[in-house]
Amino acid sequence: MRETALKPWTVLTSESVFQSPPWIQVSRQTVRLPDGRTIDDYHQITLADYVIVVAQTVDHRVVIERMYKHGPGRVGLMLPAGGINPGESPLQTAQRELLEETGYSADEWRCLGQFVCHANYGCGLAHIFLAHDARRVADPDSGDLEEMEILLLDPREIRTAIRNGEMPSLGVVAAALLTLDAS
Amino acid sequence: MRETALKPWTVLTSESVFQSPPWIQVSRQTVRLPDGRTIDDYHQITLADYVIVVAQTVDHRVVIERMYKHGPGRVGLMLPAGGINPGESPLQTAQRELLEETGYSADEWRCLGQFVCHANYGCGLAHIFLAHDARRVADPDSGDLEEMEILLLDPREIRTAIRNGEMPSLGVVAAALLTLDAS
Numbered sequence: 001m002r003e004t005a006l007k008p009w010t011v012l013t014s015e016s017v018f019q020s021p022p023w024i025q026v027s028r029q030t031v032r033l034p035d036g037r038t039i040d041d042y043h044q045i046t047l048a049d050y051v052i053v054v055a056q057t058v059d060h061r062v063v064i065e066r067m068y069k070h071g072p073g074r075v076g077l078m079l080p081a082g083g084i085n086p087g088e089s090p091l092q093t094a095q096r097e098l099l100e101e102t103g104y105s106a107d108e109w110r111c112l113g114q115f116v117c118h119a120n121y122g123c124g125l126a127h128i129f130l131a132h133d134a135r136r137v138a139d140p141d142s143g144d145l146e147e148m149e150i151l152l153l154d155p156r157e158i159r160t161a162i163r164n165g166e167m168p169s170l171g172v173v174a175a176a177l178l179t180l181d182a183s
Numbered sequence: 184m185r186e187t188a189l190k191p192w193t194v195l196t197s198e199s200v201f202q203s204p205p206w207i208q209v210s211r212q213t214v215r216l217p218d219g220r221t222i223d224d225y226h227q228i229t230l231a232d233y234v235i236v237v238a239q240t241v242d243h244r245v246v247i248e249r250m251y252k253h254g255p256g257r258v259g260l261m262l263p264a265g266g267i268n269p270g271e272s273p274l275q276t277a278q279r280e281l282l283e284e285t286g287y288s289a290d291e292w293r294c295l296g297q298f299v300c301h302a303n304y305g306c307g308l309a310h311i312f313l314a315h316d317a318r319r320v321a322d323p324d325s326g327d328l329e330e331m332e333i334l335l336l337d338p339r340e341i342r343t344a345i346r347n348g349e350m351p352s353l354g355v356v357a358a359a360l361l362t363l364d365a366s
Binding site for chain 1: 206207214254301303351355360
């Protein structure tokens, strides 16, 4: 990291103003800026931290889920993903979600980083994982609300899907491109 | 788009359960899934739609902002970004935010897509823009809460920053990699 004189904000007070446990909490904070100003209604939105998994098969195709998601409100191409359960490490969540949602398993895993979903409000931290040599070992059994189809796409097909608007989620696009860029 | 039998959810009712105008609204929805099940507490979080700008100079460096952001709670490398004001097109917002935050202007603009911030809850739509041949035409004057430093990074430096955890925002990483992938 370079040297910098930039300073963080200081949280003076934080009050929970909405909650729907265990999914959502909204807090209203009073914060002090480095220049001395005080802001008395800056909100933070606490959602579950989650994982996004880019699982590559031995022939370098990626395990993709076609499904409806309610955030974008349409059917699109997604990646295996899900919230981190209490007591789970992010890697354990990634391995569990890949197996449950797709029936795939992999031995070689790498974390490509953690990134906050919304730069102002938070909205959860996404842990992005790359898994190599993924292979189908079981039938999917996610228990999720969404029905899905499993596809295997190569890097060219993924780039085309992003360009054509078939990948509606910012996190999925970030994870897919991080992996293509790392390969 | 490929043919698919996957169906969207149907929103049966939607009730506002928290709002902090004009920034945040949380709705509790009753939704019907394609298999007939009904879920009576699926939430949607409405935040402002926003733009993220990747502005490249004539020598292919990107205009980067080093600043504290309260979502990640730390100083990191960001891109020019901001909420779309009423009556503004996303392109107008992108051009305004680039100029206000960095003092840069550009003539050639391209939209690289729209992506929802959170796949389950929504949390706003990010419009990602690429601007070519950006040049400094004014002093920055953002009026934002955050102080910032303006940097120019080349593609190699951006990849290193992402790998080193210096870019804490999912949207910024998605936008930066979309651009590197498109160049």
